[in-house]
Amino acid sequence: FLQRQARSTNVPGLKLWNRMARDSERRNPELANDLVMIGEIVKPHGIHGKIKVYPYSERPENFKLYKEVILQEPAGGRQRLYKVLNSREQGKLAILQLEGVASREAAENLQGSMVWLRKDDFPRLDADEYYWHQLKGLTVISDSGRMLGKVSRLFSTPAHDIMVVTGTGHEYMIPVKGDIIRKIDEQEGIITISPPIGLLEINI
Secondary structure, eight states, X not given: OOOOOOOEEEOTTOEEEOOSOTTXXXXXXXXXXXEEEEEEEEEEETTTTEEEEEETTSOGGGGGGOSEEEEEOTTTOOEEEEEEEEEEEETTXXXXXXXXXXXXXXXXXXXXXXXXXXXXXXXXXXXXXXXXXXXXXXXXXXXXXXXXXXXXXXXXXXXXXEEEEEETTEEEEEEOOTTTEEEEETTTTEEEEOOOTTTTTSOO
């Protein structure tokens, strides 16, 4: 499992991994500090307790990497840790077998539950790779020293991911590309960017 360590990285081959719900903090802020919401149980599968999970990453194969998940009952109910016995993909869904869930009735009781993963349990990434949640809250400055604000959220487009930076009275949409994101310093909590001419002016 990934042990998150502070690091300072120049990012010519920057790559981001989205394994979080876009609204996880809004839906449950007290859990979001240590956990990342990665999916939702949609329905049972078969009669032996398997469950179908919709992954927020849109990558059901990711669940093969997880040894344990935390399920939270709908509407912000109680949480419980489950060991993942096996996982496979079925289209856009992941089919999981969890320890202690051995019947369809037991699986039906989990329907609608949110699936969370501990941040420290994400698989290890290369030096120039980051998960979305690692960038949220970091301060963004330009290479000329201009303070732009903090990363408030991220979203995907067909071309690349977009980092939304919110400052005093301004919001900037920064493409996450190696020629723009020059340095990520997790220890200092700073992202340095080299914005092309006009990028900051076309933002709100």
